[in-house]
Amino acid sequence: MRAATYDRYTTDNSDVRVRDLPKPKVFPGSALIEVRAAGVNPVDWKVMSGGLDGLIDAVFPVIPGWDVAGIVVETGFDTPEFTVGDEVLAYARKDVLHAGTFAELVAVSAAHIAHKPADLPWEQAGALPLAGGTALRTLDILEVTTGETVLIHAAAGGVGSMGVQIARARGARVLGTASSRNHDYLRELGAEPVSYGEGIVERIRDLAPEGVQAVADFVGGQLDTTLAVLAPGGRHASIADNTVAEHGGHIVWVRPDGTHTQRLADLAAKGDLLVPVGATFSLEEVPDAFAAGRSGHTRGKNVIVL
Numbered sequence: 204m205r206a207a208t209y210d211r212y213t214t215d216n217s218d219v220r221v222r223d224l225p226k227p228k229v230f231p232g233s234a235l236i237e238v239r240a241a242g243v244n245p246v247d248w249k250v251m252s253g254g255l256d257g258l259i260d261a262v263f264p265v266i267p268g269w270d271v272a273g274i275v276v277e278t279g280f281d282t283p284e285f286t287v288g289d290e291v292l293a294y295a296r297k298d299v300l301h302a303g304t305f306a307e308l309v310a311v312s313a314a315h316i317a318h319k320p321a322d323l324p325w326e327q328a329g330a331l332p333l334a335g336g337t338a339l340r341t342l343d344i345l346e347v348t349t350g351e352t353v354l355i356h357a358a359a360g361g362v363g364s365m366g367v368q369i370a371r372a373r374g375a376r377v378l379g380t381a382s383s384r385n386h387d388y389l390r391e392l393g394a395e396p397v398s399y400g401e402g403i404v405e406r407i408r409d410l411a412p413e414g415v416q417a418v419a420d421f422v423g424g425q426l427d428t429t430l431a432v433l434a435p436g437g438r439h440a441s442i443a444d445n446t447v448a449e450h451g452g453h454i455v456w457v458r459p460d461g462t463h464t465q466r467l468a469d470l471a472a473k474g475d476l477l478v479p480v481g482a483t484f485s486l487e488e489v490p491d492a493f494a495a496g497r498s499g500h501t502r503g504k505n506v507i508v509l
Contacts, residue, residue, distance in 0.1 A: 209264065239325040273292075285316060318465065355419045372475040414434030429452075
């Protein structure tokens, strides 16, 4: 099979090259997926640079990619949940960096796979699991519910934009921090935008004088603002700042879970969750996809399509 790979930890996007590799083995309780789309996430180039070397081992060559949407072409023993021909999606992170999703085929544990709604485009399905799962797990931990006011930091980003929609689907009021160029976009998603920079606490307090019940930090470095606007008894969590735990907050690391991914897929099928796609790239263009992501100017998710 063809796959994008790299042979060492590197910050050079051009070190990612397409090569032919053996077909993945299909282990018991798993499915082999023919990849149609795979979302590109910041973690892809962070792990390529060795940024998670203290947490996850790498077996080179590494195929990057943790998101996938595709068609089941084979199942392992004892995999009654799926049959050949099923259209599926998954957050396919494994315990070792090696067999990722930027490839023609990937084997994934059945416990991590969800059924793709028929009307959900491949690109959106491939972009949904990691960013959507991160947002969903954060809002679950915060127990966001109807009638509450929630502040989302970095609300226009890949995770934040999904967090806005999930919170709105639960009946919450959402305030979202973003640069001014993204304010109209946040309004379209149902959030009330707040500009970054000096005076941000006052701007949030103007919108929520009594404070907010929950804060989801999807960028890091926002703890002072969070604590300044949190209502008494409020909850907060971050995906990028471990220090929140010292102040009663939660640090979130999304887990592969097919039931969670199915919840996201069902929200998308109902029209409650739009997955914005920025641009699409081929396997050979993975270096370009990484470069686009590193630039920080992409709105929506970049996706590898096969």
